[in-house]
Amino acid sequence: MKRLKKLTLGACIAALCAGAAMAQDARFVGWSYSEASSKPFIENEAAKVDGVDVELIGFPWNQMVQNLILRHRSGQTTEVAQVQDRWMPMLVGMGALADLNDTLGADALADTVEPGLLAMGQSNGGQYGVPWTAASIALVGNRELMEAAGVTELPATMEDFHAALKKIKAADPEAVPFGLSTTNPNLIQVESQVFFWQFGARFFRDGAVAVDSAEAREALAFLVQLVDEGLVAKGNDRNATRALYGQGKVGFYFDPPVARGIARNLSGEGEAFDENVVVMPTPTTGNGEPPRSVVWAHFLTSLTAGSPDTEAAGKVIEHFAMKPDVQLRYWNELGLFPTTKAALAELSDDAYVANWIELARDALPDEPAAFENSAQLTQIIGEEIEAALLGIKSVDEAITDMADRLEGAL
Amino acid sequence: MASHPQNPVRTGPVGGHPRRPAAPAHVRRQSRFGLSIVLPALILFVALLLVPFLRSLGFAFFESTLFSPEPKFVGLENFRDLFSDRVFLETWLRTLFYVGITTGVTVVLGFAWALVLNQAFTGRKVIRTATILPWILPSTVTAFLWAWIFNGQFGLLNAVLDAAGAIGAPVVWLSTPTGAMFAVILAKVWLSTPVAMSFLLAGLQSVSSEEIDAAMMDGCRAGNIIRHVILPHIFPTLVIVFVLQAMANFQQIDTILAMTRGGPARTTTVLSIEVYQKAFNEWDMGHASAIGVVWFLTLAVPTVVYLRAIFKRF
Numbered sequence: 001m002k003r004l005k006k007l008t009l010g011a012c013i014a015a016l017c018a019g020a021a022m023a024q025d026a027r028f029v030g031w032s033y034s035e036a037s038s039k040p041f042i043e044n045e046a047a048k049v050d051g052v053d054v055e056l057i058g059f060p061w062n063q064m065v066q067n068l069i070l071r072h073r074s075g076q077t078t079e080v081a082q083v084q085d086r087w088m089p090m091l092v093g094m095g096a097l098a099d100l101n102d103t104l105g106a107d108a109l110a111d112t113v114e115p116g117l118l119a120m121g122q123s124n125g126g127q128y129g130v131p132w133t134a135a136s137i138a139l140v141g142n143r144e145l146m147e148a149a150g151v152t153e154l155p156a157t158m159e160d161f162h163a164a165l166k167k168i169k170a171a172d173p174e175a176v177p178f179g180l181s182t183t184n185p186n187l188i189q190v191e192s193q194v195f196f197w198q199f200g201a202r203f204f205r206d207g208a209v210a211v212d213s214a215e216a217r218e219a220l221a222f223l224v225q226l227v228d229e230g231l232v233a234k235g236n237d238r239n240a241t242r243a244l245y246g247q248g249k250v251g252f253y254f255d256p257p258v259a260r261g262i263a264r265n266l267s268g269e270g271e272a273f274d275e276n277v278v279v280m281p282t283p284t285t286g287n288g289e290p291p292r293s294v295v296w297a298h299f300l301t302s303l304t305a306g307s308p309d310t311e312a313a314g315k316v317i318e319h320f321a322m323k324p325d326v327q328l329r330y331w332n333e334l335g336l337f338p339t340t341k342a343a344l345a346e347l348s349d350d351a352y353v354a355n356w357i358e359l360a361r362d363a364l365p366d367e368p369a370a371f372e373n374s375a376q377l378t379q380i381i382g383e384e385i386e387a388a389l390l391g392i393k394s395v396d397e398a399i400t401d402m403a404d405r406l407e408g409a410l
Numbered sequence: 411m412a413s414h415p416q417n418p419v420r421t422g423p424v425g426g427h428p429r430r431p432a433a434p435a436h437v438r439r440q441s442r443f444g445l446s447i448v449l450p451a452l453i454l455f456v457a458l459l460l461v462p463f464l465r466s467l468g469f470a471f472f473e474s475t476l477f478s479p480e481p482k483f484v485g486l487e488n489f490r491d492l493f494s495d496r497v498f499l500e501t502w503l504r505t506l507f508y509v510g511i512t513t514g515v516t517v518v519l520g521f522a523w524a525l526v527l528n529q530a531f532t533g534r535k536v537i538r539t540a541t542i543l544p545w546i547l548p549s550t551v552t553a554f555l556w557a558w559i560f561n562g563q564f565g566l567l568n569a570v571l572d573a574a575g576a577i578g579a580p581v582v583w584l585s586t587p588t589g590a591m592f593a594v595i596l597a598k599v600w601l602s603t604p605v606a607m608s609f610l611l612a613g614l615q616s617v618s619s620e621e622i623d624a625a626m627m628d629g630c631r632a633g634n635i636i637r638h639v640i641l642p643h644i645f646p647t648l649v650i651v652f653v654l655q656a657m658a659n660f661q662q663i664d665t666i667l668a669m670t671r672g673g674p675a676r677t678t679t680v681l682s683i684e685v686y687q688k689a690f691n692e693w694d695m696g697h698a699s700a701i702g703v704v705w706f707l708t709l710a711v712p713t714v715v716y717l718r719a720i721f722k723r724f
Contacts, residue, residue, distance in 0.1 A: 387675035
């Protein structure tokens with residue numbers, strides 16, 4: 001009897017130990033968990049990750065990067081972290097992110113994830129983030145407004161674009177033909193840089209300031225001309241523009257793929273408004289630069305600090321970012337684009353998704369994001385462009401001052 | 411001559427200061443009582459204000475960003491950066507302009523309104539109460555109210571001007587340097603005038619009505635009564651109100667942040683916004699602290715000098 005008791009006790013202890021060994025823990029830090037719209041989805045999916053107890057930690061988007069850096073510096077273990085594309089270079093540079101090729105396998109990643117999107121999370125041969133949702137910030141047009149103005153084809157060149165804007169203004173003087181942000185330096189920088197690229201200008205080349213160029217002046221002069229002609233409204237930012245777009249009062253504006261979902265809500269027409277929402281290539285200038293847009297992606301990463309359970313991290317990332325059914329649920333519930341080949345294939349009939357993914361192939365990463373003090377650089381660029389757009393400075397003064405200030409900040 | 415035997419014997423060091431006689435027991439008791447009353451507030455002041463202030467003062471001499479693992483001592487480099495930066499110097503001058511205009515207009519309006527409310531007329535109590543309302547409203551609510559008034563597309567000001575035929579097209583007030591600065595000054599003046607008025611009204615009520623009556627009987631005009639009778643009486647109050655308002659305007663951040671975020675193109679960026687930007691957007695604590703030190707000295711030095719001079723006179 002005694003022996004039997006001992007055996008039973010031993011079996012119980014062994015079972016407990018085995019259970020403890022099987023249940024892995026992972027901390028998943030992200031801003032989406034702090035947002036009411038995506039919180040239920042993340043909670044549901046986190047509960048489904050095989051053999052891992054996922055502790056969810058949410059921070060608002062605008063506090064996320066600071067909290068990630070603080071967690072890294074203070075050695076707090078973070079198996080999985082949601083990271084915006086523009087923070088990636090800085091976090092990789094700090095050595096804060098683990099190479100996920102070691103955890104998930106380069107071949108498995110390449111087999112599963114759309115190659116162009118997967119490449120966004122690579123740096124120096126390492127895979128530091130797996131795209132959870134990705135596309136780009138690109139031009140969105142309003143088909144109904146264009147047709148009403150007699151714009152029958154999407155403008156392919158800057159001349160066509162200029163002409164289309166004039167037609168829209170002539171057809172509806174109260175409309176904002178182009179809803180470029182002219183207030184809020186952060187938005188101004190992100191949106192205007194697409195035009196700088198299209199004209200062949202860059203803010204930085206090889207880590208040095210390169211904005212003091214004829215191409216940059218040409219790009220800024222073009223945008224200033226649009227403002228002066230009333231084709232771009234002063235005092236607008238993307239939020240105000242989205243509201244006007246939903247009311248059919250904006251011809252074109254820049255947005256990530258959430259544009260269609262927002263337009264559904266703000267138009268009050270729901271999915272019936274979808275046919276108006278058209279994503280389009282940025283008009284070109286004939287200098288060989290393909291239609292550019294700005295990389296926009298949410299990555300799942302793993303921080304190196306503390307003692308992360310890399311296997312648990314891999315399981316969580318695999319569940320959220322590599323399983324097509326989970327990705328399609330994310331798309332259905334929140335309208336965020338999937339990143340796996342299989343999930344994208346399921347959506348190939350949706351022109352909105354297909355066009356956007358096609359455009360994203362020529363998207364470039366946000367330029368200041370490559371630097372540690374990207375917030376400062378973004379602010380400087382945005383302020384100087386804003387000064388030119390509002391007529392506070394001439395184009396030449398704005399570009400010269402921008403170059404001087406960027407030199408001082410690097 | 412021999413010293414008087416009953417003279418007290420000096421016990422202190424030869425040639426030194428005589429030892430101060432011990433305070434009587436009741437004075438010592440009073441001192442201890444006074445100290446015990448002040449002590450809790452003093453402890454809170456040291457813990458919550460002085461220590462953080464000195465700590466942030468110390469940061470001004472370090473390179474301290476979110477990306478530097480440990481703060482690195484750089485001496486006066488942060489200050490050298492600031493004073494060699496044209497953009498910062500413009501911000502500093504803009505701050506002086508904003509504070510000077512806002513404080514001046516607030517004190518003048520507050521004084522004028524206090525003179526009106528010091529008169530006896532029907533409904534005075536109601537108007538006095540209503541005057542306090544802008545002070546009671548949260549400043550961010552006030553800021554959003556003014557931002558709506560000045561909004562280029564849906565704003566009240568444009569609607570009124572358009573209805574009056576004064577403008578042909580909507581004016582985007584907050585996107586012009588002058589319009590934006592005017593708007594943030596107006597919002598702050600609107601918020602602060604009731605406070606200034608309350609102080610000055612209290613000061614006016616201490617002015618002897620007999621003196622004013624006598625001046626009037628002597629044929630003195632209203633302007634002269636204000637200049638020669640009222641102003642000398644309430645001058646110390648006026649100075650205090652001016653200094654308090656200047657301090658508040660130096661520290662002003664919420665209305666500007668809510669209305670313009672320091673724009674367009676930095677034209678309403680004052681030192682408070684600059685510190686916020688450096689500290690909480692760029693996470694550059696060293697430069698933010700250095701700006702804080704310049705900000706503090708800009709306000710503290712003239713205030714202390716001026717107040718000492720004023721209170722010596724009175």
